[in-house]
Amino acid sequence: MAKPMTKTQLVAALAEEMGTDKKSAGAALEAVCALITSEVSAGGAVTLPGVGKIYCRERPERMVRNPATGEQIKKEADKVVKMTIAKALKDSVNG
Incomplete structure (x- = not known):
């Protein structure tokens, strides 16, 4: 895999x-x-x-497990940034 392009x-x-x-x-980039x-x-x-769609999605409150102790912890609801890749970009990479 190639190294990612730096700023x-x-x-x-x-x-x-x-x-x-x-x-x-x-x-312009900034x-x-x-x-x-x-x-x-x-x-x-x-x-x-030609690249994709960037959006924010809300995640509900949920139970997660601490991998070190195995303890169940309640994680509060939060938001995550998601990106859906455009079909044109997928096609250019695959074909």
């Missing part, structure tokens, strides 16, 4: 793709990340065309 590599590739400098590309964070934390969802 620096992503900004450099984005700058090259956009035909702009790294500072502008970094600002703006997109901030927009996604604010929308998902407010309970909304963001669809990135």
